[in-house]
Amino acid sequence: MTHVPRGRFVTVEGQDGAGKTTNLSVIRDTLESSGIHVVQTREPGGTPWGEALRDLVLNRHDIDIAPIAELLTIFAARAQHIHQVIEPALSSGKWVLCDRFTDATYAYQGGGRGISLDTIALLEDTVQGKLKPDLTLLFDIDIDTSNARARQRSEADRFESEQDSFKQAVRTQYLKLAKQNPQRVKVIDASRPLEQVVRAVRSQVNDFIKAVIGE
Numbered sequence: 001m002t003h004v005p006r007g008r009f010v011t012v013e014g015q016d017g018a019g020k021t022t023n024l025s026v027i028r029d030t031l032e033s034s035g036i037h038v039v040q041t042r043e044p045g046g047t048p049w050g051e052a053l054r055d056l057v058l059n060r061h062d063i064d065i066a067p068i069a070e071l072l073t074i075f076a077a078r079a080q081h082i083h084q085v086i087e088p089a090l091s092s093g094k095w096v097l098c099d100r101f102t103d104a105t106y107a108y109q110g111g112g113r114g115i116s117l118d119t120i121a122l123l124e125d126t127v128q129g130k131l132k133p134d135l136t137l138l139f140d141i142d143i144d145t146s147n148a149r150a151r152q153r154s155e156a157d158r159f160e161s162e163q164d165s166f167k168q169a170v171r172t173q174y175l176k177l178a179k180q181n182p183q184r185v186k187v188i189d190a191s192r193p194l195e196q197v198v199r200a201v202r203s204q205v206n207d208f209i210k211a212v213i214g215e
């Protein structure tokens, strides 16, 4: 039987309105034009069951959801996502491009909600084992610009409705993660005009592809 090299796991992160969705197609096109098969997915969600949990986490403004319940729901969706989508794709040699993953949990549930990072790390180990992203693009933007961009869209979810202090804590935690993991997490200054952001994204993804091919 021929050995299929394991695929790579690429994630995108950042505050709401930072431009992740806009740039996902840029990342995907850059990978595909190098002949890479990409499975694009998102968190929370990525499976029918996970999408049902996503709806509960993002849209139930009528319930005072306990932070720990929110955290466990996100990890429940993630466990199913890994089992049903991420691991099978990586094992069959495809690359996975995921709109948010566990860095978002550290940023939103850790930084934003104030849950202990040790608790998150324990769940991360339990649910993911050794699985971690190979490359993360962090779209960083100041809160005023992110709010202005987010206002261009439809109804706010439970996180977009939070105070600026919550959003600032999310940003701070994301930047801490980037500092702690400089090899994996590449910060993109997303406050710049879109053409410049797109150029920076293409350059980071192409560098990563070259590094993988050269391995």
Ligand code: Z5A
Pocket (backbone or CB within 6 Å): 014, 015, 016, 017, 018, 019, 020, 021, 022, 023, 043, 044, 058, 074, 099, 100, 101, 102, 103, 104, 105, 106, 108, 109, 149, 150, 152, 153, 157, 159, 160, 190, 191, 192, 193, 194, 195, 197
């Ligand atoms: N969440 C969590 O709490 N814990 C977890 O573990 C996980 C997630 C995994 C859903 O995320 C929520 O789940 C998220 C955290 C929580 N909540 N929030 N907030 P999501 O990714 O689905 O939702 P989002 O963050 O709100 O993403 P979004 O709405 O798709 O925003 P975006 O992708 O970052 O931005 P965009 O849609 O690409 O751009 C916004 C607007 O700005 C749009 O009109 C663009 O045309 C414009 N734009 C983009 N880039 C530029 C530039 N460079 N210049 C000018 N205008 C621009």
